[in-house]
Amino acid sequence: MIGIYDLELEKLKKIILERNAKRVLLQFPEGMKKESLEVMRELSSVCEPVLSVDPCFGACDIRTIPEADLTVHFCHTRMVEDERVVYVPCFSDADLIPVVKKALPLLPKTVSLATTVQHAHRIEEVREFLESEGFKVLLSKGNGMEYPGQVLGCNFSAVQGHESQAILFIGSGRFHPLGAAYYTRKRVIAADPSSMLVQEILPDQAQKEKYARISKAYDARVFGVVVSTKPGQKRFSVAQELAEQMRGRGAQAFVLVGDMITPDVLDYLPFDAFVITACPRIVIDDWKNYKKPVLLPEEAVELLKITQG
Ligand code: SF4
Known part of the structure; x- marks a missing residue:
């Protein structure tokens, strides 16, 4: 260890x-x-x-x-x-049950389980504990994931399509629970076994942030559609197709490519707004740190439907 x-x-x-x-x-x-x-x-x-x-x-x-x-x-x-x-x-040796016990009052009767790889080897213990407490637990393996319940900030397939009322996310930070709420539109109870902090993220909160980003980009006319050169983030064809779709709706859109995508890099480029096809964290977690609007691809499409009809 x-x-x-x-x-x-x-x-x-x-x-x-x-x-x-x-x-x-x-x-x-x-x-x-x-x-x-x-x-x-x-x-x-x-x-x-x-x-x-x-x-x-x-x-x-x-x-x-x-x-x-x-x-x-x-x-x-x-x-x-x-x-x-x-x-x-x-793998972390943290015991997950104490923080799950703390989260119990916030859990509905049917709950999906999600975690990061660090705790994935102990998620079965959580399922057993919750079932012994009378909960119905949904635990499945997502596409391309190695462990049941494992999620990435760009892959919530382990909890998508579940008939649950909420997601119990076990892990640290705000990015995964906010992403889970954004992509599933469900309530997320985030339980951090390191800090013992339990927080509730409502789907409305994720949607509110989405519409705040869209309104920040309302007056944008020239868009940079950003592709990352990082091997697992490189979605060049997605960016090209998106730029084409945006041009078809009357916007000026150009493809940009880079490794480190940060406010220092984007805010000084001569574009009104950016659409990020790389890691969703750049948008979901960091958008407030950019002076210029940054959007997820689906948000750019929604923006153009509003502005261009
Ligand atoms: S794209 Fe982002 S969320 Fe996905 S694995 Fe990479 S860093 Fe994690």
């Missing part, structure tokens, strides 16, 4: 030896970079570890370099098919 996470280093060493990888590039999400030195020391017995210091946002954000025989990507499961990449999920 490194901190509260199981980085499965013995298993990883075996894989490195079996693959005969001499130099190995290590990728950690920001919150885990503080553990990198300990991991590098440990892996030095079987290879030459090299740390990627670039930000790493998710399973979509894979980095390989020709100088390394292998990339080890920590804390996510496979999204991009690349045989040069090994994924280590980093």
